Amino acid sequence: MEFKFSEKVSHLQASAIREILKYSADPQVISFAAGSPAPEALPAKELEELSKELLAEEPSVAFQYGLTEGYTPLRDEVKKILKDRGVFNPEYDEVIITSGAQQANELSAKVLCNEGDVILAEKPSFIGSLNAFKSYRVDLKGVTLETDGVNIAELEEKLKEGGVKLVYLIPNFQNPTGNTMSWEKRKAAFELCKKYGAVILEDNPYGDLRFAGEDVKSIKTLDTEGSVIYSGTFSKILSPGIRVGYVCAHKDIVQKIVVCKQVADVHSTMWSQMLAYRFLKKYDLDEHLAKLRRVYEHKTNLMLSEIDKNFSSKITHTNPQGGLFIWCTLPEGVTTQQMVDFCTTAVKDYKVAIVPGTAFNINDDDESRSFRMNFSTPTDENIIKGCEILGKLSKEMFGE
Amino acid sequence: MEFKFSEKVSHLQASAIREILKYSADPQVISFAAGSPAPEALPAKELEELSKELLAEEPSVAFQYGLTEGYTPLRDEVKKILKDRGVFNPEYDEVIITSGAQQANELSAKVLCNEGDVILAEKPSFIGSLNAFKSYRVDLKGVTLETDGVNIAELEEKLKEGGVKLVYLIPNFQNPTGNTMSWEKRKAAFELCKKYGAVILEDNPYGDLRFAGEDVKSIKTLDTEGSVIYSGTFSKILSPGIRVGYVCAHKDIVQKIVVCKQVADVHSTMWSQMLAYRFLKKYDLDEHLAKLRRVYEHKTNLMLSEIDKNFSSKITHTNPQGGLFIWCTLPEGVTTQQMVDFCTTAVKDYKVAIVPGTAFNINDDDESRSFRMNFSTPTDENIIKGCEILGKLSKEMFGE
Incomplete structure (x- = not known):
């Protein structure tokens, strides 16, 4: 049978993030793609x-x-x-x-x-x-x-x-x-x-x-x-x-x-x-939150310093004061396709998952040369390893 | 601020059943209004x-x-x-x-x-x-x-x-x-x-x-x-x-x-x-279901016999072979309003909750002279007591 779906949903696709999360099920993949809380922060x-x-x-x-x-x-x-x-x-x-x-x-x-x-x-x-x-x-x-x-x-x-x-x-x-x-x-x-x-x-x-x-x-x-x-x-x-x-x-x-x-x-x-x-x-909510904040502060600072140490100097990034994400932007002139290629190569060939900026676009054909990195889910060791890998790839693709 | 709600929801009202369930929160009320499994059937x-x-x-x-x-x-x-x-x-x-x-x-x-x-x-x-x-x-x-x-x-x-x-x-x-x-x-x-x-x-x-x-x-x-x-x-x-x-x-x-x-x-x-x-x-699902069925068989039979014993003889009812509900219908000639009055009097004055048939209408102005009775939630004692009360009321309102 061929189904006539509602116009509300016929153009909706499964979210790119959740698709990338499926890649991350591969235990070899270092995932910076999720938005999950740090495992050590869950009580x-x-x-x-x-x-x-x-x-x-x-x-x-x-x-x-x-x-x-x-x-x-x-x-x-x-x-x-x-x-x-x-x-x-x-x-x-x-x-x-x-x-x-x-x-x-x-x-x-x-x-x-x-x-x-x-x-x-x-x-x-x-x-x-x-x-x-x-x-x-x-x-x-x-x-x-x-x-x-x-x-x-x-x-x-x-x-x-x-x-x-x-x-x-x-x-x-x-x-x-x-x-x-x-x-x-x-x-x-x-x-x-x-x-x-x-x-x-x-x-x-x-x-x-x-x-x-x-x-x-x-x-x-x-x-x-x-x-x-x-x-x-x-x-x-x-x-x-x-x-x-x-x-x-x-x-x-x-x-x-x-x-x-x-x-x-x-x-x-x-x-x-x-x-x-x-x-x-x-439990005292404030005390609990203070504990979480220490976990996230440590992880953010670690990821930010690894980005600065390893990534192509042409890549800029935000400096969040909280939350779970850092937003990196490739140099001007880089096309949306090149950004997507970078993310795809990273997960397919180098086993590091990040989310292409196009996943957060308002309209499907909006441009983007950014990608999202999550620091809460990976271990410290994987933050260091993953940033090294992405850094190397970014320098190859966009120069030192 | 005055809100302009979506046309999808502006005419939707909270379900009558769930409203009646709120009445049932009064511990004095015997509720035949819910659709919950029998407490003794929950593992x-x-x-x-x-x-x-x-x-x-x-x-x-x-x-x-x-x-x-x-x-x-x-x-x-x-x-x-x-x-x-x-x-x-x-x-x-x-x-x-x-x-x-x-x-x-x-x-x-x-x-x-x-x-x-x-x-x-x-x-x-x-x-x-x-x-x-x-x-x-x-x-x-x-x-x-x-x-x-x-x-x-x-x-x-x-x-x-x-x-x-x-x-x-x-x-x-x-x-x-x-x-x-x-x-x-x-x-x-x-x-x-x-x-x-x-x-x-x-x-x-x-x-x-x-x-x-x-x-x-x-x-x-x-x-x-x-x-x-x-x-x-x-x-x-x-x-x-x-x-x-x-x-x-x-x-x-x-x-x-x-x-x-x-x-x-x-x-x-x-x-x-x-x-x-x-x-x-x-667990063995079939064994578990067999246990549940015995509970529900007992409760249905009890409620059916209490209805037959107590209700006005002009009220007819279904004879379900399973599930949680019996559907009772008031004699021909009874108006929708009289049915609603019966249900309202039952819960307000006699503390027995049943659901008026109008709650299950396709269109708001459809007629109904039926009401729904649930036998899974109340205790045996309350099935007997509630049916006696409803029976008395039904005879008063619709004759022996």
């Missing part, structure tokens, strides 16, 4: 212990159906944390637990956007969210991302063109670039979106992983009338495999997200939610 | 033990990201079971693990249907799937459900009208009616859908829970070219709280579902999938 022992407790004490809660809104004790705990950070306004905000932040971002687009509505996103941006938006046939447009956040003049220009329903931003240690949006730009973007009636979707998966520089407050802290949707996750600080994220937004928006989550997966896995809750109750 | 001790083992042995698999397609050992195990049942054709079928069967059904609609495409469903049918379909703005039409399955002449009539992309059927112990589709009607529906180029979505959450009568083979066993999507779940036989379901369909369809699941929630919770896998490996 696996603690989670194992908490799991034992919760299954012994509350099996009927863990194994039966739960509320779509989420496991109430976890929701309350998340609200408390967000309130402390100025991100939750008890007067009009609500919180719903989602199956990872991916679901948070997908459902935000689903509840707000008709086919053809415009969503603006940083150029480049996180492929998972971009594909989610595309799967609702929205008109996705990019705004150039600079070291300190989107170009504000260009943002206003695009907002002026009209039809913008949602502006998708990852202000902290952005994926893929590692860049952080300045407080000035956060304020400017917030004011502009308010002026033009667009909702901001602030995706903050990495905010807790700052190991350098000063904290910059969330855009959501500026929100006075519910025009910012904030999404967060336990994937990077506890475990991605448990799939627990959350959305904090105006009650009316959350209510619609609840209806859509009900038809998407009824509710998130109970065990996962109970595990996250028990972790928050038993 | 909680076994799952607790398996969880301990898997977290001790494979924490890095449980806590890190996994493949969107699902945990490979579980997928292989599901394929094996489905192949034994004639439901998986290794030549062209594939399997993907989903976050419950709800996600299986939602994503099937998403990958196949454009806005305005027609989906046919049994009238009445499972609200969760109906709402999922509506959330993609499809044109949902009902086909009258008889004791032995949909009215075949009416099905052909509706198919003839054109534009039908998907025909949604729950052949075994249907939700909400408990009815089973006969083998003759399965064959007829299959042939008709093939003739008119519509894909069948065969939802089979209850098929393993047959305690009376003869097994009827799945529609998917007739499939020779991949025109049937089959969805199943571990919710009713292991635990709904773990959220593990699956889809078996033609490779091309599964490939699209994979892309859509990637943007929906990346992958299902790893622990849940590993738990289901270890259960299948360690």
Whole structure:
């Protein structure tokens, strides 16, 4: 039988990153392609212990159906944390637990956007969210991302063109670039979106992983009338495999997200939610985060110094103050095809996986001469080895 | 801020069942409204033990990201079971693990249907799937459900009208009616859908829970070219709280579902999938199912005899051979409003929760004088007590 697929999905392809992750299944491959937390940063022992407790004490809660809104004790705990950070306004905000932040971002687009509505996103941006938006046939447009956040003049220009329903931003240690949006730009973007009636979707998966520089407050802290949707996750600080994220937004928006989550997966896995809750109750979150930050600081510094030591001097890179990624850019004049060739040769012939910048493009035919490197997943030894290999290859292809 | 929601979701309301479930949170309420497995049928001790083992042995698999397609050992195990049942054709079928069967059904609609495409469903049918379909703005039409399955002449009539992309059927112990589709009607529906180029979505959450009568083979066993999507779940036989379901369909369809699941929630919770896998490996599934069937047979018979003993003789009911539900119908001439009043009075004044038939309507203004009763969740004692209360009320409202 020949299938006529929905126009929403007929052009969607599996994400290039997840395809490259399949290469990485080869144990010989050193992977800088993933976005997984450092194995040594996962509190696996603690989670194992908490799991034992919760299954012994509350099996009927863990194994039966739960509320779509989420496991109430976890929701309350998340609200408390967000309130402390100025991100939750008890007067009009609500919180719903989602199956990872991916679901948070997908459902935000689903509840707000008709086919053809415009969503603006940083150029480049996180492929998972971009594909989610595309799967609702929205008109996705990019705004150039600079070291300190989107170009504000260009943002206003695009907002002026009209039809913008949602502006998708990852202000902290952005994926893929590692860049952080300045407080000035956060304020400017917030004011502009308010002026033009667009909702901001602030995706903050990495905010807790700052190991350098000063904290910059969330855009959501500026929100006075519910025009910012904030999404967060336990994937990077506890475990991605448990799939627990959350959305904090105006009650009316959350209510619609609840209806859509009900038809998407009824509710998130109970065990996962109970595990996250028990972790928050038993352990000091700040202490835990401090430990994670030390791991990531060490790994970032190691990778940055190995890049500087080994790579062709013509390659530039970002200097992230947190998160999981470094963004490298090949010299001017290098074509998109040459960049892709570099990445392909690296994984196929030299067994080092990096993600070509094209994976984060807004439009399929956008140019890119960058690639993303992840420092959280590989061991120190492999960071050194992988950078040596990439360095040698980069010098061969682009000169000393 | 006033939000302009997507037209897809602006008319969607939280499901009436889940609203009634909130009433049921009152410990005084006897709930016949849920669709949860019997607490005594959940293998909680076994799952607790398996969880301990898997977290001790494979924490890095449980806590890190996994493949969107699902945990490979579980997928292989599901394929094996489905192949034994004639439901998986290794030549062209594939399997993907989903976050419950709800996600299986939602994503099937998403990958196949454009806005305005027609989906046919049994009238009445499972609200969760109906709402999922509506959330993609499809044109949902009902086909009258008889004791032995949909009215075949009416099905052909509706198919003839054109534009039908998907025909949604729950052949075994249907939700909400408990009815089973006969083998003759399965064959007829299959042939008709093939003739008119519509894909069948065969939802089979209850098929393993047959305690009376003869097994009827799945529609998917007739499939020779991949025109049937089959969805199943571990919710009713292991635990709904773990959220593990699956889809078996033609490779091309599964490939699209994979892309859509990637943007929906990346992958299902790893622990849940590993738990289901270890259960299948360690325990004899047939033995486990035999145990469940004894529990459900006892509970159904108890509820049926209590209905016969207590209810107004003018109320008719189905006699399910499996599953979780009995469907009761008030005498002819009773209006939809009177039926709703009966259900509302029952829960508000007499603390017994049942689900009004309107919750399962295809269109909001369809009539109904039926209600759904669940026998798996309440204790024996509460089945007796609840039926006495409902019986008294029914006689008051509709005569002896």
